[in-house]
Amino acid sequence: MENKRVVVTGVGAVTPLANDLQSTWERLVNGESGIDKVTKFEEGQFPTDVAAEVKEFDPGSFMDPKDARKMDRFTQFAVASSLMAVKDANLTIDDSNADRIGVWIGSGIGGMETYEKQFRLYEKRGYRRVSPFFVPMMIPDMASGQVSITLGAKGVNSCTVTACASGANSIGDAFKVIQRGDADIMITGGAEAPITEMAFAGFSSARAMSTNPDPATASRPFDKDRDGFVMGEGSGILILESLESAKARGAHIYAEIVGYGSTGDAYHVTAPAPEGEGAVRAMKQALQDADLNPNEVTYLNAHGTSTEYNDKYETLAAKNVFGEHAHKLAISSTKSMTGHLLGAAGAVEAIFSVKAIEDSVIPPTINIKNLDPECDLDYVQNEARKQGVNAVMSNSLGFGGHNVALVFKKYK
Template sequence: MTKRRVVVTGLGMVSPVGNDVETSWNNIVNGQSGIGELTRLNQEEFPARAVAELKDFNIEDYMEKKDARKMDRFTQYAVVASEMAVKDSGLDISKNAERVGVWIGSGIGGMETFEKQFETFQKRGYKRVSPFFVPMMIPDMAAGQVSISLGAKGMNSCTVTACASGTNSIGDAFKVIQRGDADAMITGGTEAPISQMAMAGFVANTALTLNEDIAKASRPFDKNRDGFVMGEGAGILVLEELEHALARNATIYAEIVGYGSTGDAYHITAPAPGGEGGVRAMKQSLEDAGLDPSTVGYINAHGTSTPYNDKYETMAIKEVFGEHAYKLAVSSTKSMTGHLLGAAGGVEAIFTVLSLKDQVLPPTINLETPDPECDLDYVANQSRKSDLEVAMSNSLGFGGHNATIVFKTYKA
């Protein structure tokens, strides 16, 4: 059976570096960080002060207040980014609603709603808990609300694989179209984790950076990295079957050609030694794409700025690419966006697609002190032009989840 070709025709984003795709991408290319001091919560309660919050984002600029009140922040972000992506694609869903699906991942869902409603329950009893509590909290509600907002009646799903959720969702949606179960999918990841319990939990397991230099707190692959910076937002793509896109003269950003997904079977939070699971995910994605490793020119790395992740991801890239590992470019845009958990894969997929479109390699900023164990080309501190045809995006998650997607320049 011939695989149907799948292309990217629409992009939408709200992120710490911008409330639309153009602003976000311009800031990434120019090395502008979206990381700052924690403002949404009481700083005095947490030793970790660096976060990557959205700036000047008012949900009432995008939807009615009465509708927003029925959604957790993570769902609001997904709806806004999805509407942007569909508008960008020019896709008229009403013409083919049953063949347009939604697949949006979230790592932790409505954590903020859970906290607020539990406080209400403790103080005032069950009768005062909102009837919208459960549908606001559950991670699949981003996909559900996007479907309702846009009228997409096809396959509707949500992948929850921690920090791999966005990439897994895009890969899963890609396969839905490839096998013929949909003509278009609205897909990506969303997260709003800057809440009391999420901050407390990640501080407790020592995952967050305690660096007092806020501007340089996220420093992937740097010898002095000490943890990640929590971020929020959503990144959504419209994927479309090639002939469907061509029939309506859609703008094609890139083609998605490969997907790999594996499990470490090792530890609930630590990656497998040497990035063994990531090795298999990258190899799977290349095999799925029918591409030789030597064709890859750029990898948007998971690159969390944690000691183990950056070391093991580097080792995994060397294992997969051999000598070519030293010829390709690797960068972590988390140096500027922070780590958006389940939304990271969606946002980073967009950056990977735009790296192909604009033929530019986004930088890893704050890379000042080389780590002998991280010795690849991480596009340190400044973006640069490059001739790219194939680019890859990696995501890894608690639970041992590894996901890789491969994009290439579209050619007829």
């Protein structure tokens, strides 16, 4: 049986740049940053005081405040982004199609904020004071579950948990559900709200986060003075749809998703495999799945975390996969502006990838002042570039050795 073609017909996002996709995209293209001083706890508790927080988010604008109180912040983000994506797709979900519409939303950590609050209550007041909603608020799959409930989508309902690759894996897995004919439409992406004291403590102890006190320059992928990632929060949701369904609805098509590669390093719990060996295999797998030659890719949305090994090894991986074309390939890390949204990063960056195709503009990597000599490719430094974009690869890598590459191309 021939695989179905799958297209993107709707997008929605809550990010540190804005609480909707259009404003987020405009600020991103303008090279603006959503990173600032952390406000969720007192400064000085940790080696770093900067974060990419979602600002002025009101869950009551998207859902009943009573329902919102039974959701962790990451789930609220997912529900809000999904409602915006469904509206953007002009999609009505009812008895005629609900069984053929699924949800697949990933989260790397889930309800960390809920866990911390409820554990403190337990320590002070005992188990009777712990919320009966504690477990369903905390577990990572509840973003997908609550979106399904809110929208009435009754098809496959799942959640991929692969650390910082969760959102990208979820999109790839949802793509395959439609491609093989198990659903017509999938609501998919990632959500994360990890800016809590314990998450900061853990990543600080691991020396993974930037200790640069200046929010404007803390996230600086590919710069020789980079010193770690900046933690972010938010959600990105895409509506993936079979081409037949999209045509039948007369839906707007942003782009076509054509390739998915997913591999494991089998190397180390936090460090990437030397020279990005696992990423290389995922990228090659995605190109093969897409039936594209490396020189047909216009833009690489890099994982680009602003950590020492990621940026160096991802550069080596690009050279391995794209050969001479790597030096002609436009590459950027949008984490320089959004921070690292962990399990939501790949989803938000997938949206940026399809927007790059639609608008013929490649967002920049800001904060590159002194390029690392070992990072010697074209990182679209500091200013967006107007350029026709035929195909985009978006990379996501995660603790545990997870490597994901997604490929989108202009719909024809």
